[in-house]
Amino acid sequence: MWKRLRGALLAVLLLADVAQAVGAADPSKVVRMPFPAPDDGFDMVRSLNQYSGWLAEAIFEPLLTYDYLARPVKLVPNTAAGMPEVSEGGRVYTFRLKKGIRFTPDPAFKGAPRELTAQDYAYSFKRLLDPANRSPVASFLDGKLAGMDKLVEQARKGAKFDYDAPVAGLQTPDPYTLRVELTAPDYNFLYLAANVALGAVAREAIEAYGEQSRQHPVGTGPFMLKEYVPRSRILLVANPGYRGMSWNFEPGSDPLDQQLVADMKGKTMPRVGQVEVLIIEEEQARWLAFQGKQIDLDWLPQIAAPSVLNGDRLAPQFASQGLQLQRFIEPAVTYTSFNMKDPVVGGYTKEKLALRRAIAMAYKNADEIRLMRNGQAVEAEMIIPPGIVGHDPDYRRLEKYDVAAANKLLDRFGYRKGADGYRMTPDGKPILLRISREAAVIYQEQAELWKRGLDQIGIRAEYPVSNFADNQKAAIECRLMMWGSAWNADYPDGENFLQLLYGPNARQGNNACYESPAYDALYKKAIALPPGAERNRLYAQMNRQAEVDSPWVIHTWRIRNWVARPWVKGFKKHPILNAPWLYLDVEKH
Known part of the structure; x- marks a missing residue:
């Protein structure tokens, strides 16, 4: 009798937790933001598209994620119940999953609730390496999982x-247990376990939708896709079955953190009920849309930088509107790649x-910074940008x-x-x-900058x-x-930057198809070395x-x-995470 009562009580408590999470997301609270380029769907095993990644982060969940406020960045459990147990000299990672996490309801599940299990992660890791998927990020796991190479090689044949x-x-x-055994220690493996490309997908959904999985994402994350107009508009809505998350991050030394904690501490997330993403490729149109609220x-x-900024601050007419500004060198590098297989x-x-x-x-590059970027960049000296381990x-x-x-050369x-x-080849x-x-x-x-120099x-x-x-897509295919x-x-x-020029990738x-033995x-x-x-x-x-x-012409690190x-509360741009919507609230306005 007591066991039955205890089971009923636990069920009620779980339902109460779900109800609290559902109630926290207010459909009238909408965040609208633009993308300056279109996504290419939501299957991150098959995509390198940054904007696809932003959306996928809100839909799919990897085992780990990042503390929202911690700087330098800090890994924390996501669907894992805690950080993994590490054994055998850093080759074996054992993850224990939280129980009761469910995928969003979908016809692929034939009307039954579908709980997230360790097998979903095993399947998702294998998908990354399936040659049929031609994953542009297969290098995350290629050659790293014990016993996997034989399976991959058979498929390649x-x-x-x-x-x-x-x-x-x-x-x-x-x-609820996933044991990952590596062929050798990989000091970045835990970062990979926090990447959305290794987020859990359900095998039933992938097999049901096939190629259409790009436009039909089924995940366990805080948001789900409601409307999708390719290259125009995407609407995400809060996942009613999401387990909820309490906004309880510890502030760091950044003065902004204190305001964020004052606004958000203790709130059950997500608060935002809808996220509307608009594809606006022209900068002028984006700025007009922002000015028009x-x-x-x-x-x-x-x-817009010359009229909006006064040095590193907002100009008075914009500061008086209560706009919030966060300014930093982005952990990114811009470049032009050569196709190393091109005959010219x-x-x-x-x-x-x-x-x-x-x-x-x-x-x-100085003209790019002055004319094209209106001073909002610095000349890049190396591939690895500031703020990333290995930057010198x-x-x-x-x-x-x-x-x-150049002419003498x-x-x-x-x-x-x-x-x-105009010049000719030696032949x-x-x-x-x-x-x-x-x-x-x-x-x-x-x-125009290129033409000026090349002339x-x-x-x-x-x-x-x-x-x-x-x-x-064409660049990935060396075209x-x-x-x-x-x-x-x-x-x-x-390594995340330098692997872009590794020959087997x-x-x-x-995308340069660069192959250098050295x-x-x-x-x-x-x-093979630890950080240091x-x-x-x-x-x-x-x-x-x-x-x-x-193989590259390196250009700039963007500011x-x-x-x-x-009215947007709780926002702080994270160096790695892209989708901020889980952490935000919106005041009535």
Whole structure:
């Protein structure tokens, strides 16, 4: 009798917790924000799209996440009941899951409640490595899980990937225990366990929707997809079955933290009932929408910086509106990649190295900062940006803007000018660069910067226009000659940036399709080391090797100026997390 009563009491308490979480999310509380480029769906096993990642963070849940306020960043449990047990010298991680977490109701579950289990994470990890998915982030786990390589190799040879085959590196001894065994210690593995690409998906949903899983996400997170108009508008609503989270973060030394704690401490989250995301690619249109109060939260478009900022503060007319400003160097780097397999700019012979280095020296980053970014950036010295482990503030690039030196280099290696003043390859063929870009005005400005520099060294170029998602897909497939892009930190270690040039990651994030035995050897040596001075030294050597080979033209580290309306409470931009909506409240306005 007592067991039955105790079970009934626990059920009532669980229902009360769910009711409290549901009641906390007010449908009338809406946060509206823009994306400057479209997503490409919500399946993060198949996407590198930053904006897809923002949305997926609100829908899918990895085992771990980050403390919202802690700086430097700090990992904390998410769906895991606590931090994992680590054994066998850092090769084995045992995660215990919280009980009672459920996926959002979906026809794939045939009307039955579907609880999150350890098997869902095992399945999700395997999906990342299934060759049929061609995951651009397969490197997160490739070669790292004990016993998995054989399964992957069989699938690469044409066999269907066997999701039911036992694998030593992924064991689920009970529904709430996941045991991960690595082939060698990986000092960034816990950061990977906090990445949305390793968030849990339900096998039934993936198999039911197939390719449509990109537009039909089924997760356990605080929000779920309600409306989706590709490349136009996305509407998320609070997940009524979400377990709820108490806003109880400890303030750090940042004065902003004290205000956040005063506004938010003790609240059950999420409070926001709806998140509306609008795709607004033009900076001017985004700023007009913010000024018209159609947007609550955004980073300040660079076009607006001269009129909105007074140094590092808001100008008086904007401060008087109660706008909140957060200003910092973003943990990201902007660059233009060369396709190292392209017959014109690719290759590793001395004349090809000379061509790429001359092209790089023709681009003036100072003009990009002044004209294109309105002063809201600093010139990048290395691939790893400030705030990321491995960044060296004393590192300096060997070659920068120098048109005279670029011309001498081209002359020396046989790139002669024709009668029209434009250069030819050493075998007499005209050079025509194709620098792909997006349609927004800011990228037209960058094309003009490229033309100005390239004209001075006698190289002709054209600038084909497409949208971000299509350009990214083509770049992953090594089909773009050159493309300007950026990389934001997935986790706070330099490896996350340097893996973008690791040879085996070609078609998996290495959009330059760069393959250097010297670089790859340094990479392998570095990731085998624990964090510290020796690993950082190898990171610097990898930067230098990439400079010599020039698969990238490194541009800037951007300064971000996040602005929020006074009715948005609880906002602080996290260095790694992108989707802030779980942590916000909105006052009536």
